[in-house]
Amino acid sequence: xxxxxxxxxxxxxxxxxxxxxxxxxxxxxxxxxxxxxxxxxxxxxxxxxxxxxxxxxxxxxxxxxxxxxxxxxxxxxxxxxxxxxxxxxxxxxxxxxxxxxxxxxxxxxxxxxxxx
Amino acid sequence: xxxxxxxxxxxxxxxxxxxxxxxxxxxxxxxxxxxxxxxxxxxxxxxxxxxxxxxxxxxxxxxxxxxxxxxxxxxxxxxxxxxxxxxxxxxxxxxxxxxxxxxxxxxxxxxxxxxx
Numbered sequence: 160x161x162x163x164x165x166x167x168x169x170x171x172x173x174x175x176x177x178x179x180x181x182x183x184x185x186x187x188x189x190x191x192x193x194x195x196x197x198x199x200x201x202x203x204x205x206x207x208x209x210x211x212x213x214x215x216x217x218x219x220x221x222x223x224x225x226x227x228x229x230x231x232x233x234x235x236x237x238x239x240x241x242x243x244x245x246x247x248x249x250x251x252x253x254x255x256x257x258x259x260x261x262x263x264x265x266x267x268x269x270x271x272x273x274x275x
Numbered sequence: 276x277x278x279x280x281x282x283x284x285x286x287x288x289x290x291x292x293x294x295x296x297x298x299x300x301x302x303x304x305x306x307x308x309x310x311x312x313x314x315x316x317x318x319x320x321x322x323x324x325x326x327x328x329x330x331x332x333x334x335x336x337x338x339x340x341x342x343x344x345x346x347x348x349x350x351x352x353x354x355x356x357x358x359x360x361x362x363x364x365x366x367x368x369x370x371x372x373x374x375x376x377x378x379x380x381x382x383x384x385x386x387x388x389x390x391x
Contacts, residue, residue, distance in 0.1 A: 162289075165294070166289045166290055167289075169285045170286065172285040172358075173283075173284075173286035173289060174282055175279055175282060178281070185361065185362065185365070231365060233362050236366070237366040239355075240356065240360075242288075242294070243355055243359070245301070246297075246301065246347075246349050246352045247356065249301070249349030249352070250349045250350065250353040
């Protein structure tokens with residue numbers, strides 16, 4: 160079965176090297192050799208990661224230049240962020256509750272404890 | 276090698292059934308039987324997905340009640356959203372550019388073409 164687009168995106172992001180490659184491409188296009196440099200990794204190993212990223216639509220590779228530069232393609236990241244968005248209330252809620260609790264505590268201290 | 280936390284999160288999210296389970300748990304706690312209901316799936320198959328989600332810290336399971344209800348644990352989702360955040364400028368940039376382009380076009384039409 161062909162994995163759905165979102166699953167392919169999350170699966171491609173489930174690797175620290177691939178996330179680091181995307182981080183590098185966020186600063187501008189790069190060749191495979193340039194991408195391999197910061198990692199203690201062979202070119203074929205890096206190429207394998209690039210294929211996963213390319214299949215997931217997270218990078219595009221130049222067709223004309225001989226060095227075939229890789230560039231970041233952010234659309235799938237947008238879909239991933241959109242999927243996560245409705246869950247935001249769960250972590251913001253717990254922060255809001257903490258903030259409300261701390262404010263109530265301060266107010267209480269102000270009422271009972273004076274200015275210490 | 277133990278996968279890092281963020282990789283475990285993205286890997287757990289790389290499956291439509293697991294994402295649907297999280298969507299169900301966003302509405303409140305549920306038993307394994309309740310979670311299995313909407314999917315044409317055996318209880319052991321659902322349990323396998325729950326184990327992946329639990330290992331990734333995305334769900335917590337009750338220890339006291341006999342039906343061991345599952346609840347959503349959103350902290351790893353927060354980390355995933357935070358990882359995606361710096362890339363936001365890439366998809367918002369392209370939208371901003373489109374908006375600027377459309378505005379410039381409208382202005383240009385206003386100047387040359389009158390009110391059509």
